[in-house]
Amino acid sequence: MKTLLSGRKMKAADAYAIEQIGIPSVVLMERAALAVALRAEKAADAFGPGCHIWALCGAGNNGADGVAAARMLHLKGYRTTIFMAGREEKGTQELQLQLSIARRLGIPVKTWERMKEEPGGCQVLLDGLFGVGLSREIEGEYKRCMELAGEILTGKNGIQEGPSSESVPQGTGIYGKYPTTSSKPWCIAIDIPSGIHSGTGAVMEIALQADETVTFGWEKMGTAVYPGRSFAGTVTVADIGFPKEALQAEPEEEEPISIAYACEKADLMRVPERKAYSNKGTFGRVLIAAGSKNMSGAAYLSALGAYRSGAGLVKILTVEENRAVLQTLLPEAIIASYTPEQLLGGREDFKEMIEEQMKWADVVVLGPGLGNEPYVEYLVEDILTSAFVPVIIDADGLNTIASHPYLTSYYTENIVITPHLGEMARLTGQKTEEIQADLFGAAFSYATHYGITCVLKDAATVTAGREGALYINTSGTSAMAKAGSGDVLTGILAGLMALGLEEEEAAYLGVYIHGLAGEEVSKNGLHSLLATELARAAGTVMAGTKGGNKTE
Numbered sequence: 001m002k003t004l005l006s007g008r009k010m011k012a013a014d015a016y017a018i019e020q021i022g023i024p025s026v027v028l029m030e031r032a033a034l035a036v037a038l039r040a041e042k043a044a045d046a047f048g049p050g051c052h053i054w055a056l057c058g059a060g061n062n063g064a065d066g067v068a069a070a071r072m073l074h075l076k077g078y079r080t081t082i083f084m085a086g087r088e089e090k091g092t093q094e095l096q097l098q099l100s101i102a103r104r105l106g107i108p109v110k111t112w113e114r115m116k117e118e119p120g121g122c123q124v125l126l127d128g129l130f131g132v133g134l135s136r137e138i139e140g141e142y143k144r145c146m147e148l149a150g151e152i153l154t155g156k157n158g159i160q161e162g163p164s165s166e167s168v169p170q171g172t173g174i175y176g177k178y179p180t181t182s183s184k185p186w187c188i189a190i191d192i193p194s195g196i197h198s199g200t201g202a203v204m205e206i207a208l209q210a211d212e213t214v215t216f217g218w219e220k221m222g223t224a225v226y227p228g229r230s231f232a233g234t235v236t237v238a239d240i241g242f243p244k245e246a247l248q249a250e251p252e253e254e255e256p257i258s259i260a261y262a263c264e265k266a267d268l269m270r271v272p273e274r275k276a277y278s279n280k281g282t283f284g285r286v287l288i289a290a291g292s293k294n295m296s297g298a299a300y301l302s303a304l305g306a307y308r309s310g311a312g313l314v315k316i317l318t319v320e321e322n323r324a325v326l327q328t329l330l331p332e333a334i335i336a337s338y339t340p341e342q343l344l345g346g347r348e349d350f351k352e353m354i355e356e357q358m359k360w361a362d363v364v365v366l367g368p369g370l371g372n373e374p375y376v377e378y379l380v381e382d383i384l385t386s387a388f389v390p391v392i393i394d395a396d397g398l399n400t401i402a403s404h405p406y407l408t409s410y411y412t413e414n415i416v417i418t419p420h421l422g423e424m425a426r427l428t429g430q431k432t433e434e435i436q437a438d439l440f441g442a443a444f445s446y447a448t449h450y451g452i453t454c455v456l457k458d459a460a461t462v463t464a465g466r467e468g469a470l471y472i473n474t475s476g477t478s479a480m481a482k483a484g485s486g487d488v489l490t491g492i493l494a495g496l497m498a499l500g501l502e503e504e505e506a507a508y509l510g511v512y513i514h515g516l517a518g519e520e521v522s523k524n525g526l527h528s529l530l531a532t533e534l535a536r537a538a539g540t541v542m543a544g545t546k547g548g549n550k551t552e
């Protein structure tokens with residue numbers, strides 16, 4: 001698992017390394033600047049002779065990193081100019097030190113306005129305006145400086161020379177690839193793109209678009225979620241000598257959300273092995289309460305996801321009308337059915353039937369395609385009150401809870417909810433934009449308030465455990481932005497739980513596997529993905545796990 005930090009936590013780790021361990025600040029800075037300079041060299045070499053590197057620096061230590069990197073590049077023979085924003089005399093000690101060294105070496109140091117006049121512009125821009133010290137919206141002079149830098153980065157201010165921007169491939173953000181000839185400079189963000197909130201990924205009024213980001217010690221949470229993620233380009237984490245103990249340091253102001261984790265390929269080994277001496281019962285019984293009249297697809301996709309990710313037995317509990325079609329689509333599934341009339345006519349009988357189904361199940365999926373007829377409220381209530389196994393609630397299950405908030409009183413610790421932003425907005429009464437502005441905060445608050453696991457789905461999905469542990473997903477592609485993807489996810493989570501994983505682990509690992517499955521299918525192009533292919537590819541991803549391709 002990768003560890004990611006909020007800016008405040010990072011500052012606390014910085015301070016710990018300097019004050020408690022005694023590593024001088026400038027030693028850390030020298031290594032940070034070197035990591036940036038090495039990336040800048042590669043970009044400059046790709047442009048060839050005549051490349052002009054600019055370091056755009058603020059008055060804090062992010063700016064000091066930029067000045068130090070500029071010095072290293074100057075000493076290697078690259079043409080380098082430093083542009084300063086903010087008041088130098090009010091800058092940090094480190095900045096003043098780095099500037100005095102740079103000046104003694106004869107590196108030009110100019111104010112940011114002079115960027116407009118510099119003949120030929122730049123080909124590589126180091127963004128050292130703000131790092132993890134950014135604490136408020138950007139305005140005034142800094143904003144004007146960033147507007148100008150933004151124009152330069154998009155080739156709009158006319159100072160660049162070269163072929164038209166349409167004729168060259170632009171900053172692809174792919175590690176190690178640079179436009180070899182371009183009218184737009186290659187931008188390397190130092191630590192984090194300036195203007196991005198290091199904890200939430202929000203744009204603090206304005207932000208600079210980077211092609212790549214060189215960050216120090218640990219990746220910042222703000223570059224793992226959108227929009228920060230799209231401003232960062234490729235992120236490289238440079239080891240600049242922080243000891244692991246620095247992670248114990250707490251930010252000055254208490255901050256509940258300061259650390260998050262992200263799965264890596266090695267985490268696939270958490271999938272349990274498939275034992276040789278086993279039968280279908282060994283691998284868990286998944287019950288999928290899904291579908292409504294003329295809506296059978298969601299139930300099918302969820303069931304398919306569960307089978308493809310290892311469940312031994314899958315039963316779909318749905319309306320009678322769906323029986324024939326589901327049996328044809330997925331003959332491997334058991335079908336149990338009810339009619340809404342039966343439910344409205346005799347609640348007790350219906351409840352008994354549900355209780356029997358719940359006794360059968362090891363894991364329940366509740367919600368895909370259930371619709372919003374009045375009977376769905378009873379169905380949700382009866383399942384929540386009679387299930388003593390993990391229940392994954394999605395889609396109309398969540399919408400029903402949003403319309404009937406008393407249903408949250410049945411939440412227990414083995415509930416996992418998988419809302420997308422719209423569903424989360426309905427559940428919490430917040431606006432979608434508010435949730436989007438802080439995915440970590442939204443998932444954390446809901447999960448810890450109710451003591452459940454919350455999988456808040458987005459292009460970068462955030463999972464919060466019931467005690468507040470946060471996981472950010474790094475796999476997946478835009479090909480997955482298609483109907484049915486979420487239904488498959490519920491099945492994958494259920495399949496992993498059926499294999500024996502606990503709710504929280506199944507949730508973040510399932511989201512990761514789902515994303516990898518999306519990447520697998522996207523090899524054929526980003527537009528054509530079908531949710532059924534996603535389910536099949538989940539099986540392929542799991543074939544690469546410890547338990548997926550061998551038996552003990």
Ligand SMILES: NC(=O)C1=CN([C@@H]2O[C@H](COP(=O)(O)OP(=O)(O)OC[C@H]3O[C@@H](n4cnc5c(N)ncnc54)[C@H](OP(=O)(O)O)[C@@H]3O)[C@@H](O)[C@H]2O)[C@@H](O)CC1
Nearest residue numbers: 025028029060061062130131132133134135136137138191
């Ligand atoms: N030894 C170390 O510590 C190491 C540090 N390292 C580097 O230092 C970076 C952190 O440096 P930093 O803490 O000095 O803050 P930085 O990000 O440069 O911001 C500058 C100042 O701007 C201010 N400010 C905030 N918001 C503002 C706004 N909207 N508009 C205007 N001003 C605003 C705010 O000051 P304030 O006004 O709040 O007092 C802030 O202090 C880190 O990202 C990494 O690159 C590495 O070298 C490793 C070793």
Ligand SMILES: Nc1ncnc2c1ncn2[C@@H]1O[C@H](COP(=O)(O)OP(=O)(O)O)[C@@H](O)[C@H]1O
Nearest residue numbers: 420458459476477478480481483484485486487
């Ligand atoms: N741009 C994207 N990049 C990565 N994953 C995405 C993207 N867009 C959607 N997804 C994933 O696809 C799934 C969509 O779920 P959902 O909105 O519930 O779809 P549906 O209800 O149609 O099944 C989520 O798991 C989400 O994380």
Ligand SMILES: [K+]
Nearest residue numbers: 127130192194
């Ligand atoms: K920066």
